[in-house]
Amino acid sequence: MAALTGPVRAQAPATTGAAWAPDRPVRVIVPGAPGSGADIYTRAVAQRMVEITGATIVVENQAGGGGIAGILAAARAKPDGTTLLAAISGILLGPLIDRSQPYNVFTDFVPVSQFHRTAIVLLVTDATPARNLAEFTELVRASPGRFNMGNFGYGSSSHLVSEMLAKRAGGLQWQAVPFQSSPPLIRDMLAGHICCGMSDIGSAREMVLNGRLRPLAVSGSSRSPTLPDVPTFGEQGVSGLEAAIWQGMFAPAGTPDNIVAYWGRTVAEAIRRPEIAKLFGELGAEPVGNTPAEFTAFLRAERDRWGAIVEETGIRIQ
Numbered sequence: 001m002a003a004l005t006g007p008v009r010a011q012a013p014a015t016t017g018a019a020w021a022p023d024r025p026v027r028v029i030v031p032g033a034p035g036s037g038a039d040i041y042t043r044a045v046a047q048r049m050v051e052i053t054g055a056t057i058v059v060e061n062q063a064g065g066g067g068i069a070g071i072l073a074a075a076r077a078k079p080d081g082t083t084l085l086a087a088i089s090g091i092l093l094g095p096l097i098d099r100s101q102p103y104n105v106f107t108d109f110v111p112v113s114q115f116h117r118t119a120i121v122l123l124v125t126d127a128t129p130a131r132n133l134a135e136f137t138e139l140v141r142a143s144p145g146r147f148n149m150g151n152f153g154y155g156s157s158s159h160l161v162s163e164m165l166a167k168r169a170g171g172l173q174w175q176a177v178p179f180q181s182s183p184p185l186i187r188d189m190l191a192g193h194i195c196c197g198m199s200d201i202g203s204a205r206e207m208v209l210n211g212r213l214r215p216l217a218v219s220g221s222s223r224s225p226t227l228p229d230v231p232t233f234g235e236q237g238v239s240g241l242e243a244a245i246w247q248g249m250f251a252p253a254g255t256p257d258n259i260v261a262y263w264g265r266t267v268a269e270a271i272r273r274p275e276i277a278k279l280f281g282e283l284g285a286e287p288v289g290n291t292p293a294e295f296t297a298f299l300r301a302e303r304d305r306w307g308a309i310v311e312e313t314g315i316r317i318q
Contacts, residue, residue, distance in 0.1 A: 020081065020258050025056040028084045028249075031070030031091075033063045036181075037202060037283065041115055041247055042086040044279055048270035059086075067091075068102070075108040079254035084263065085109065088247045089157060092302055096310045097155040098317035105250075106303075110260050111295040112249040113267035116285035119218040119244050120161050121204055121227065124196045125189055126214060133217045133236040136196070137169045144173040150185040150197030154178040155315055157245055158198035160306070161219055163313040168238045189213060200245055201226050202284030220244050226284040240312075243305055246288075248295055264292040 028046055032038040039061060046057050062070030071091060077083035095101040122133070130136035140147050151159040159176060166172040177194060179185040182203035188194045190212060201224055207213040208227065215230045221242045223232060233241040249267050251260055270276060271289030280287045290298065310316065 020256075020262050021053065022055045022081055024082050025058055026082050026084065027058045027060045028086050029070045029074045030059060030061050030086050031063065031067030031074075032061065032088070034061050036063075037200070038086065038088050038247055040283070041280070041285070044276060045086070045115060045249075045267065045270050048273050048276060049266050052266050052269055071103055074250065075103055075252055077252050079252040079256075081251070081255060081259035081263065083252060084112065085250040085252075086115070086247065087250060089245050089302070091250075092299060093155070093157060093160075093306055096303070096306055097315060100317075105299065108253050109250040110253055110255050111292055111299055112251055112260060112263045113271070113292065114246055114248040114288040114290050114295045114298060115267070115271060116280050116287050117220075117244045117246045118283075118285040119201050119220045119224040119226075120158050120198050121201050121208070121218045121224075121230065122162075122165070122196070122216045122233075123189065123199055123204055123208070123213045124216060125192065126212070127192065128195045128214070130216065131214070133169075133231075133233065133238065136216055137172060140172045140174055141170070145175065147174040147196060148177045148194045149174040150177045150179060150188065150194045150199075152179055152182045152185055152199065155317055157243060157306075158182075158200070160309050160313055160315060161241055161243060162198045163315060164241055164309055165233065165238060167312060168240050186213070200284065205284045217241075224284070225286060226281065240309070243302075243309065246302075248288075260292050264295075 030039050030042050043059050046059050050057050062073055074083055074085035092105050124130055130139055149162050151162055182199040185197045185199055186203055186207060189197055205226060208215050215227055217233045217236055218224050218230050219241045220232055268289040271287045277287050
């Protein structure tokens with residue numbers, strides 16, 4: 001499914017049966033570029049939200065400042081249910097890495113519902129003689145500092161997972177090579193410029209399925225449905241790499257409970273649509289669609305998980 005390039009709109013009576021329903025256009029801010037993975041997921045969910053509620057919904061991309069502009073615009077919006085934020089896991093991770101970040105997920109926003117989760121996959125090129133995690137770690141151990149380990153950004157989840165792997169696998173040494181996102185990392189691996197990297201599954205899926213890149217392990221507490229034959233790091237003896245990437249919907253702090261509940265039900269219903277499950281699966285993600293309370297509990301657990309990883313790896317911007 002291609003990303004929708006314009007506003008998602010419809011006009012019809014609200015049908016969720018909630019006491020509150022939007023009587024004005026609703027904007028969903030995506031702190032990322034048009035056509036990005038986050039944008040594609042959001043537009044697909046927003047289209048189903050339109051179908052469910054009959055509301056006019058406009059998806060608005062604000063990628064400035066690495067997404068900070070969009071996050072702050074949503075945080076400062078009137079908490080009346082007409083502005084929502086569709087953010088990826090970096091919204092939680094950013095302030096843990098950089099204490100100067102001008103927002104706090106838990107005080108500036110109210111969690112609405114989680115869209116999905118997707119694992120991080122360790123990839124190697126076909127020229128790399130490793131068929132599993134144990135063989136890969138032995139190769140790295142035999143040549144300290146020689147391997148370049150790609151990630152999709154300094155301080156990103158992929159960077160943290162790779163450094164966590166280095167520590168938990170007995171002090172491996174490699175050169176971390178940050179890219180702006182997974183696609184350029186994948187391209188450099190295919191061109192032979194870099195032999196290994198940590199990518200989101202969605203970006204790597206096609207290259208893995210056609211045999212051009214070899215997956216050795218996935219993050220998470222269980223195997224990814226997208227790559228069911230690839231064992232987790234934990235299954236291969238390396239603990240502490242259960243983290244995953246996710247995206248979810250937020251409302252500005254102060255949004256009334258009944259409005260948060262309305263959007264929570266709407267997003268969860270949208271996520272349950274079969275076509276959404278199909279699309280998410282094709283992009284390497286597992287649909288979630290939880291309640292505001294469940295999403296809040298998840299975020300608190302994620303804060304503790306990633307906070308511990310940041311402390312163990314020592315990766316910070318300031």
